[in-house]
């Protein structure tokens with residue numbers, strides 16, 4: 001390993017960021033997280049099914065003097081989790097932090113979500129998280145423990161204006177999976193938490209919404225729904241993830257940390 005900083009919130013930690021690229025130009029959640037983990041002294045394995053996207057992120061990290069390796073693999077493919085584990089062991093010498101960022105959505109409610117869409121969403125958002133966790137945890141535990149961070153969504157807790165039943169259910173289950181891991185591994189040195197983003201201005205959103213003629217109108221419409229009157233950024237999500245993965249959060253496990261500018265407070269049942 002070359003590069004990396006001796007200083008920072010995750011100095012010297014070996015970090016796998018799953019979905020470290022971005023589906024479009026600009027800063028997505030995974031890309032910002034990979035860069036921030038590196039800025040904070042981590043040795044990053046940038047994992048993405050899109051090699052060019054992962055390489056772009058790694059190039060940014062290296063240009064800043066940070067430490068980055070690239071692995072192109074689709075997490076839903078057979079054996080993908082084992083490839084991540086073996087690559088982390090070979091190229092980073094182990095693993096301390098797993099940041100699970102990938103997630104897809106298909107719009108639709110109960111009536112209009114085909115079973116194939118339901119299965120695909122669960123395969124990416126939940127099944128791959130479980131297999132990855134099951135496969136990587138022995139490596140994390142063997143090195144004295146570490147931290148897992150899963151990126152969920154406010155849609156796991158609250159209904160938005162449009163139905164995304166498979167996305168909502170899969171991401172709620174992801175939060176629950178994180179808490180199950182948190183309890184099972186609490187005495188074994190591994191913490192597990194989720195970040196729960198609200199409306200975040202990322203290339204992912206523009207790639208998945210019906211853009212219509214005016215992208216700026218979409219942006220300002222989303223911002224207007226947030227009490228802070230702005231959308232979050234990939235950096236807001238990344239900062240929460242780095243905090244949860246860092247030793248500063250050493251007594252925090254099983255938490256779903258909302259990063260939503262207060263939006264959930266407007267959506268009822270503020271305690272949950």
Ligand SMILES: NC(=O)c1ccc[n+]([C@@H]2O[C@H](COP(=O)([O-])OP(=O)(O)OC[C@H]3O[C@@H](n4cnc5c(N)ncnc54)[C@H](O)[C@@H]3O)[C@@H](O)[C@H]2O)c1
Pocket residue numbers: 018019020021022023024027028029030031047048049050053054073074075076101102103104124151152153154196197198199200201202203204205234
């Ligand atoms: N933007 C928002 O408003 C918002 C809100 C709440 C939650 N989220 C969550 O944030 C996450 C995505 O954030 P992003 O901005 O990084 O999105 P993104 O769509 O840019 O995805 C990041 C990377 O993940 C990769 N990827 C997707 N599926 C993969 C797979 N099966 N195997 C390997 N790589 C894969 C993509 O190639 C991409 O480079 C999702 O989990 C999403 O649910 C986003």
